[in-house]
Amino acid sequence: MRAQFVISEIWIGLRRNLTMTIAVITTVAISLALFGGGLLINSQVSEMRKFWDERISITIYLCNDLSPNKECEENGPATKDDTNKLEADLKAMPEVSDVQYVTAEEAWTDFQERFANNKAMVDATQEGDLPANFRVQLQDPTKYEQVQDSVQGRAGVDSISNDKNVLDQFFGLLDGLKWAALTVAFIQLAAAALLIGNTIRLSAYSRRRETGIMRLVGASNFYIQLPFLLEGAIAGLIGGIFASGFIVAANYFLLSRIQSWFNFDTQLGAGSLLYVIGVSMILGILLCTVASFLTLRRYLRV
Amino acid sequence: MIHFDTVTKGYPTQKRPALDSVSIAVEKGEFVFLVGPSGSGKSTFLRLVLKEEKPSKGRVHVAGKDLARLSNWKVPHLRRRIGCVFQDFRLLPNKNVFENVAFALEVIGKPRRFIRKVVPEVVELVGLEGKSDRMPDELSGGEQQRVAIARAFVNRPQILLADEPTGNIDPATSIGIMKVLDRINRTGTTVVMATHDAAIVDSMRKRVIELEEGHVVRDQSRGVYGQAY
Numbered sequence: 001m002r003a004q005f006v007i008s009e010i011w012i013g014l015r016r017n018l019t020m021t022i023a024v025i026t027t028v029a030i031s032l033a034l035f036g037g038g039l040l041i042n043s044q045v046s047e048m049r050k051f052w053d054e055r056i057s058i059t060i061y062l063c064n065d066l067s068p069n070k071e072c073e074e075n076g077p078a079t080k081d082d083t084n085k086l087e088a089d090l091k092a093m094p095e096v097s098d099v100q101y102v103t104a105e106e107a108w109t110d111f112q113e114r115f116a117n118n119k120a121m122v123d124a125t126q127e128g129d130l131p132a133n134f135r136v137q138l139q140d141p142t143k144y145e146q147v148q149d150s151v152q153g154r155a156g157v158d159s160i161s162n163d164k165n166v167l168d169q170f171f172g173l174l175d176g177l178k179w180a181a182l183t184v185a186f187i188q189l190a191a192a193a194l195l196i197g198n199t200i201r202l203s204a205y206s207r208r209r210e211t212g213i214m215r216l217v218g219a220s221n222f223y224i225q226l227p228f229l230l231e232g233a234i235a236g237l238i239g240g241i242f243a244s245g246f247i248v249a250a251n252y253f254l255l256s257r258i259q260s261w262f263n264f265d266t267q268l269g270a271g272s273l274l275y276v277i278g279v280s281m282i283l284g285i286l287l288c289t290v291a292s293f294l295t296l297r298r299y300l301r302v
Numbered sequence: 303m304i305h306f307d308t309v310t311k312g313y314p315t316q317k318r319p320a321l322d323s324v325s326i327a328v329e330k331g332e333f334v335f336l337v338g339p340s341g342s343g344k345s346t347f348l349r350l351v352l353k354e355e356k357p358s359k360g361r362v363h364v365a366g367k368d369l370a371r372l373s374n375w376k377v378p379h380l381r382r383r384i385g386c387v388f389q390d391f392r393l394l395p396n397k398n399v400f401e402n403v404a405f406a407l408e409v410i411g412k413p414r415r416f417i418r419k420v421v422p423e424v425v426e427l428v429g430l431e432g433k434s435d436r437m438p439d440e441l442s443g444g445e446q447q448r449v450a451i452a453r454a455f456v457n458r459p460q461i462l463l464a465d466e467p468t469g470n471i472d473p474a475t476s477i478g479i480m481k482v483l484d485r486i487n488r489t490g491t492t493v494v495m496a497t498h499d500a501a502i503v504d505s506m507r508k509r510v511i512e513l514e515e516g517h518v519v520r521d522q523s524r525g526v527y528g529q530a531y
Contacts, residue, residue: 005408210405213392216352217457218382219409221375 009227013203020199028239028284031188033246036280038181043272044255045174052167057137061158064131069158078156098137196232196291204299229292236288240281303492304328309360311346320346322516333487335503336496338513344496348463353377385454385462389469391446393438400434403452428452428482444475464495500527
């Protein structure tokens with residue numbers, strides 16, 4: 001096998017169909033970038049999920065005068081007795097690791113601090129609007145529902161919230177984004193495969209004289225097909241290189257920003273970034289090579 | 303070297319088979335003319351030898367191999383033992399004489415040193431010494447056909463198939479081409495040449511197989527083209 005011969009044939013083939021080659025590379029790059037973006041979001045979401053599942057906490061709001069809850073209205077605000085009993089019961093639960101009582105005053109101070117940059121919101125609220133609550137840390141965060149169920153509806157308990165509900169909305173958004181990216185990616189990949197097929201067909205047509213002679217003098221099928229397959233593979237590779245640029249940019253501009261907004265300590269490592277790039281590249285090269293191969297079987301008689 | 307045993311070849315779009323129970327034996331070192339009008343089955347015969355087609359019935363043996371039993375991936379190796387020359391030369395226009403001949407060796411993976419040694423010998427054998435650097439469009443038809451013959455012969459095939467090699471060449475030049483083919487035949491290569499050219503067949507006095515509508519109507523050693531044409 002003579003490498004120089006094969007390489008020059010590939011170069012000629014790619015240059016001869018320059019416009020088609022550019023179209024192929026662009027389509028492959030976009031589809032792989034979207035595909036890689038989808039993968040990236042996916043691993044980011046699962047990373048964040050893991051992070052938050054470990055830290056999930058429950059907040060139990062106690063009844064106060066303003067609670068709209070029907071039971072609270074009937075029984076009035078939580079009494080000292082209710083509060084003490086609840087705290088004791090919570091501490092007795094094996095799932096619970098820590099219980100912290102937050103008084104209405106503390107909740108108010110905390111609220112003011114947290115929304116210091118939103119003055120209108122602070123002004124519209126006054127002390128006493130915020131109920132006292134328990135912040136419950138869990139031993140095993142996956143069992144938050146059991147704790148939730150056991151205190152739900154008890155005397156003095158208004159409502160229970162956990163971070164999971166809030167986060168699930170956010171994760172839901174990211175999941176939607178991921179599926180949108182992957183769907184578009186697959187449509188684009190299909191288009192890329194067709195484009196490659198067409199390019200290789202043109203290439204095979206413009207080189208039919210050479211391939212005819214090669215066949216006649218007994219060149220092996222592999223040797224005849226190799227330049228075309230490599231032509232496809234190289235287009236895929238170049239597309240993949242562009243795509244990895246997009247992926248790195250997406251990781252830096254999008255995901256890193258999201259993390260700094262939310263103060264998540266879930267920066268994706270270089271390892272998972274490389275993994276995403278690697279998978280996208282391999283997909284691109286494989287797709288192009290297989291598309292070339294299938295085209296050749298139809299258009300290059302061997 | 304080439305054995306056809308009651309070979310029939312039909313094409314789906316044609317009622318009459320292109321070859322109808324044809325039995326032909328060509329032995330090693332022979333020079334055979336295949337004559338007959340267009341559509342008599344000459345090209346089909348050559349295509350069957352190359353295993354570009356499969357016979358509908360009967361067996362084809364080439365160079366000791368039963369082609370029906372030859373798996374597809376071994377066909378290239380069969381073709382390395384068969385050189386081919388056509389009426390339309392089929393040279394690569396962007397390669398010079400040397401490169402055109404070398405191409406046949408390059409694509410079957412011969413080492414460069416071997417190519418540099420062998421190609422000039424063959425270029426000289428076909429009478430093109432000193433013209434290695436010429437491009438095909440700088441050569442006459444006869445010279446182009448010599449290049450094609452050199453390319454077909456450079457790998458020293460056991461069989462040389464020529465499909466109307468003088469069809470595009472004037473009679474005077476054709477004689478030169480026939481001398482080259484005769485020279486190749488003298489090296490022990492079996493030559494099968496399909497032709498319409500009565501003058502050439504008559505002057506060479508070689509074995510003549512005449513086909514008509516898919517049948518062998520004449521097989522004669524030291525024959526002539528026949529009075530009908």
